[in-house]
Amino acid sequence: MSDEEIQDVIVVGAGLSGLTAAISLQQRGYSVRVLERRPVAGGLCGSTTIDGYQFTLGSNDFGSAIKRYLQQLGVDLEFEQNQTVFYCGREKYVLPATSRxxxxxxxxxxxxxxxxxxxxxxxxxxxxxxxxxxxxxxxxxxxxxxxxxxxxxxxxxxxxxxxxxxxxxIYSKNPDYGYHELCAPADGPQAITDAMTARFAELGGRIEFDTDVLDVRQTDDGKLVTTSQGTYRTKHLVSSEARTGNHSVRSSLEIGVLHIATRPDVPFPAGVHTVGYLPSGVQNWLGQLDDGVLPDQFGFHAFPCVTTEEYRSFNAYFYYPRGVEEFDSRTLATVEEYILKELARLIPGFGSRVLFRRSVSPAQFKKEHNLRRVSIEDILPLGVEKPSVHDKETDTYYVGNTVGPVAYHACAAMYAALDAADQLASANPLA
Structure with missing residues (x-):
């Protein structure tokens, strides 16, 4: 269906960065339409339900700067700052720093x-x-x-x-992303997406779901955006598509997840968001994974997703070897038993409370959610800086992890989106 009304801005992508740019521009009085290829907003910031149990979809904790960014957008959410515990061999490290x-x-x-x-x-x-x-x-x-x-x-x-x-x-405060003091929304990552989409709607914005962008063409008065659902006319375009130019990029290892549901009385430590295990020789076994080989021992980290009267749910994240997106049933069983055994050792009593478990491979995740689950986006080669948010040649503003200052994570993506909105508004003030 063709949309004859010309928008001030079209934003491609309703992930965290796209929503951030859209809300920021809508706040300034621009008419903004968001086009999202998936049936839901949020990208990796959300939840999924499996066999009646709810689990975090991807993103689970954030730098404390996210609270500042959301407040700037008029989004008020309660965040918790809990501890992260990592066991490295026989030593235990607690973050943020404690006396221990x-x-x-x-x-x-x-x-x-x-x-x-x-x-x-x-x-x-x-x-x-x-x-x-x-x-x-x-x-x-x-x-x-x-x-x-x-x-x-x-x-x-x-x-x-x-x-x-x-x-x-990580140790820099320019920009200050706040990853030295991790925080997580009290009601889970889905609450971030829900609050942002509600804020955007409150301001008069609109999201078109199940809409793939097929082509963008320059016109005399802006751009013509051709999609799977019709064409849209806009004065300005903001895109969350990766901007890497002609550079080859290096991808992060893809994440597999073991979803676990337990009885509500599981003895997961209070005040702790994440429990992780790094067996000895991190450089060696991460190197093996990077070479496409599954080592005998490997690291993982687990965190709670949802707590109800009937159950508690957890995700245990681990990396698949580079180039591997699916394990055979025997390898998968070995990986699951390894993770559950180590969790039971680190948290006595955890294993006896398990009610349900299901692994989701990178291939399954892409099929089910049309997303890649990675810790960070693709990294540019050594010595190559990320491009700016504004592409002068096409007059397109980009958001997300592939543009803006150094760093690849959710807060960097939101920072780039706020920067893109500032630059667009400065260069194109409303009459």
Whole structure:
């Protein structure tokens, strides 16, 4: 169906970045239409129901900056700042830092001192290209090296292939994404999407679902957007499509998930959002995964999704080997038993409360949700900076993880969207 009314702005994609740009522009008085290829908004920020149990779809925790971004959009949500616990070999690390964390760091004082001094060196970025090089040069204790490999694990890259500038950005406050103090919405990630779509509708915005963009053509008064549901006319275009130019990109390892439902009395530690396990030799087993090989031992992390009177649900995330999107039944059974066994060891009593479990592979996830489940988006090659949000040649504004400042995560995507909205409004003020 052809839409003859010309929109001030069309936004392609109703994920976090698309919704952020759409709300920000609608707040300023622009008429905004969002086109979304899926039947629902939010991208990976949402929930799914399996056999009557509700689970988090993808995104589960965020940098504290998300609260500031949402407030700027007029979205008020309650967030919780809980602890993250990672077991590295026989050592336990609690984040944000507690007295226990400080004690653990004091046990590794020589390494802690070397790492801190190195990161403060303004020339450090010229000495190392990859995280593995930095850790090998500065950290002597193998277990502490495993702990400091956590950002690479979270990014879904082997330390040998994880860009050092991305590692350093975690400790930077420009921009201040707040990933040193993780937070999660009290009612789960779906609450973010629900609140954002409600805010957009309240402002008069409209989302067209099940709408694939097929072509965009420049016209005398703007752009003609051809979709699977008809054509739309717009003065300005904002797109969440990846913008990588002609550069080859490196993908994060794809995530598999073991969905687990337990009895409500499961002894998951109070005040903790995530429990993770990194067996010894993180660089080695992440390297094997990066080479397309499933190691005998590998890391995973589990977090609660929903708590009801009948059950509690959890996701356990783990990486599939590069290039592998499906396991055979025997391998899958081995992986599930490994994760459940380690969870039962880390959280005594957990195993006896399990009511339900189901694994979802990367291939299954794409088929069911038309999405990739990765920790971060594709990374540009070493030395290549992400492009700006505005493509002057096509006069298109881009949002998401592939544009804007260094970093690849939800808060970076929202930051880029706010920047795109600011630039569009500045260059094209309403009459």
């Amino acid at each position: 964390t400080v004690f653990d760091l004091l046990r590794h004082l020589p390494d802690t001192t070397r790492v801190g001094r190195a990161l403060r060196n303004p020339d450090i970025g010229n000495k190392f290209d990859y995280v593995g090089q930095f850790l090998d040069a500065t950290v002597r204790n193998k277990t502490f090296r495993d702990f400091l490999s956590l950002p690479s694990y979270v990014a879904g890259h082997s330390p040998a292939a994880h860009r050092f500038d991305l590692f350093r950005q």
